[in-house]
Amino acid sequence: MGRIFVLLLILGLFALLGLFDRVKPLPWSDQEKAQIRTLVLPDRMELQKRIVRTGNAYWNDSQALELGKALFFDRRLSINGEVSCATCHQPDKAFTDGKILAEGVGIARRHTPTLIGSALIPWFFWDGRADSLWAQALGPLEDPAEHGTDRFAVARIIAEHYPAEYEAIYGPLPGSLKRDGKAEPNQINRIFANVGKSLAAFQSTLLPEPSRFDRFAKELLDTGESDLLTRTEQQGLKLFLDDKKGQCLRCHNGPLFTNSDFVVTGIRDSNIPVGLGRLAGIRKVLDSPFNCLGLFSDTPNQCDELIFTKKQGPELTYAFKVPTLRQISKTAPYMHNGSFETLNDVLHFYNLAKPQYDQAEIGEKAHLDIEPLGLASGELARIEAFLRTLEAD
Amino acid sequence: MAVFPGQASESRFKAVSEKGSFTLHVISSGETSLNQLLTWTARLVPANGQVRKTFQVLRDPADYIIAGGMPAHGHGLPTEPRVTDVRFDGRGEVILTLKGIKFQMWGDWVLSIDVPALQDRAETAFTLKP
Numbered sequence: 001m002g003r004i005f006v007l008l009l010i011l012g013l014f015a016l017l018g019l020f021d022r023v024k025p026l027p028w029s030d031q032e033k034a035q036i037r038t039l040v041l042p043d044r045m046e047l048q049k050r051i052v053r054t055g056n057a058y059w060n061d062s063q064a065l066e067l068g069k070a071l072f073f074d075r076r077l078s079i080n081g082e083v084s085c086a087t088c089h090q091p092d093k094a095f096t097d098g099k100i101l102a103e104g105v106g107i108a109r110r111h112t113p114t115l116i117g118s119a120l121i122p123w124f125f126w127d128g129r130a131d132s133l134w135a136q137a138l139g140p141l142e143d144p145a146e147h148g149t150d151r152f153a154v155a156r157i158i159a160e161h162y163p164a165e166y167e168a169i170y171g172p173l174p175g176s177l178k179r180d181g182k183a184e185p186n187q188i189n190r191i192f193a194n195v196g197k198s199l200a201a202f203q204s205t206l207l208p209e210p211s212r213f214d215r216f217a218k219e220l221l222d223t224g225e226s227d228l229l230t231r232t233e234q235q236g237l238k239l240f241l242d243d244k245k246g247q248c249l250r251c252h253n254g255p256l257f258t259n260s261d262f263v264v265t266g267i268r269d270s271n272i273p274v275g276l277g278r279l280a281g282i283r284k285v286l287d288s289p290f291n292c293l294g295l296f297s298d299t300p301n302q303c304d305e306l307i308f309t310k311k312q313g314p315e316l317t318y319a320f321k322v323p324t325l326r327q328i329s330k331t332a333p334y335m336h337n338g339s340f341e342t343l344n345d346v347l348h349f350y351n352l353a354k355p356q357y358d359q360a361e362i363g364e365k366a367h368l369d370i371e372p373l374g375l376a377s378g379e380l381a382r383i384e385a386f387l388r389t390l391e392a393d
Numbered sequence: 394m395a396v397f398p399g400q401a402s403e404s405r406f407k408a409v410s411e412k413g414s415f416t417l418h419v420i421s422s423g424e425t426s427l428n429q430l431l432t433w434t435a436r437l438v439p440a441n442g443q444v445r446k447t448f449q450v451l452r453d454p455a456d457y458i459i460a461g462g463m464p465a466h467g468h469g470l471p472t473e474p475r476v477t478d479v480r481f482d483g484r485g486e487v488i489l490t491l492k493g494i495k496f497q498m499w500g501d502w503v504l505s506i507d508v509p510a511l512q513d514r515a516e517t518a519f520t521l522k523p
Contacts (some may be wrong), residue, residue, distance in 0.1 A: 250466070309473070367468075
């Protein structure tokens with residue numbers, strides 16, 4: 001009887017704590033409210049206005065979107081007929097795959113990032129080696145570890161399986177391609193680029209949806225308080241915003257919770273010292289025939305992102321792209337090498353700020369953008385609780 | 394350090410150059426959001442007639458070099474902004490168009506203009522806040 005009483009007492013205490021956690025709002029300073037305002041997800045119409053259209057006149061073309069959607073799920077676009085874009089970018093996993101490294105026809109070099117919100121950022125791949133969503137879409141097709149196919153095979157698949165859909169958008173396919181599967185290299189490149197533009201048109205529809213955080217933020221900004229986040233989650237948000245504590249907002253800012261920049265966080269790449277991160281990425285994008293300034297770009301006069309991006313300096317060596325935190329609880333494992341199984345692992349890594357490699361491996365004066373946070377494990381747990389509120393409703 | 398609210402339609406920062414040959418005024422234009430390319434203006438006011446004469450021949454955008462960053466974080470600007478236009482007003486002041494500026498974080502920034510022909514540079518400092 002005594003044990004049951006104690007058990008009931010404990011259960012009651014937990015229930016009270018839970019209630020307290022939910023109903024007791026925290027005070028928010030003007031500075032914090034101003035920070036929160038910059039994080040709220042705009043409505044879908046505003047998000048569409050913000051889509052980065054670099055080089056792609058077809059980003060909003062409904063026929064291009066439909067073709068892109070069909071191509072996204074088409075396994076014929078691979079050397080073994082078994083891999084599509086959706087193999088790694090699975091819709092039910094927030095367009096990721098749950099794997100450490102992407103698995104196409106082989107094991108890829110890096111972890112699969114989400115596609116949600118990808119149309120809203122200017123740089124692609126973990127090392128930023130593409131400056132548009134359409135140019136990015138071409139990379140995995142020819143990567144021996146991903147689709148393992150090539151642009152000639154892709155063009156033949158278009159001519160064989162999608163000629164009417166393609167020609168309705170982009171004009172006639174070369175007669176020789178339809179007749180005997182042959183075409184000039186630049187004709188092939190044009191078709192390949194248009195495949196990328198169609199895939200990008202489809203991916204431009206994968207916009208983030210509001211989360212419980214967004215509803216909390218709107219209520220807080222409108223009325224001065226909100227209990228739509230628990231006290232623990234609100235405490236986590238405060239730590240997230242605090243430049244002396246969590247320091248998260250430095251890089252994870254704006255409505256996508258990313259500044260789309262490239263930073264050195266000490267995460268090992270699969271290939272040291274060849275994997276130079278953004279430094280290698282910028283060299284590749286400048287050399288790419290599919291960049292914004294290239295022959296296949298529809299906006300060669302609107303390439304300021306490429307023209308003004310940083311092209312040299314120690315900060316680029318081993319720098320990788322800051323990912324969005326929206327849907328982060330659905331996109332484990334984490335980091336560009338997929339080395340952390342849980343958000344807890346990620347937060348403990350940032351708390352210690354100890355690189356996964358010996359600094360000497362990438363140069364004695366290697367740049368590092370993070371510093372130890374010195375947070376208690378309870379504080380890390382609160383930040384994690386907040387991050388989980390970024391999951392779409 | 395000047396506090397610079399990002400939503401302000403225009404903000405101005407001022408600094409005297411290291412050797413005193415000119416005063417730099419940096420003028421923002423439109424709302425300053427993070428992670429967006431910005432075009433700002435710089436005005437260089439010569440300290441004396443000699444500097445004014447030197448400025449008169451510095452008509453190439455490459456005569457002026459922009460730099461910046463967050464000293465406390467140990468990193469520079471995320472972009473390589475450039476002077477794209479050089480003009481002069483009736484008083485011999487230099488007006489520069491600065492393209493390709495971007496800020497990827499809130500916090501304490503510096504933005505400088507180096508004039509190699511004068512062997513002088515001026516650096517403005519400001520806190521960018523939401």
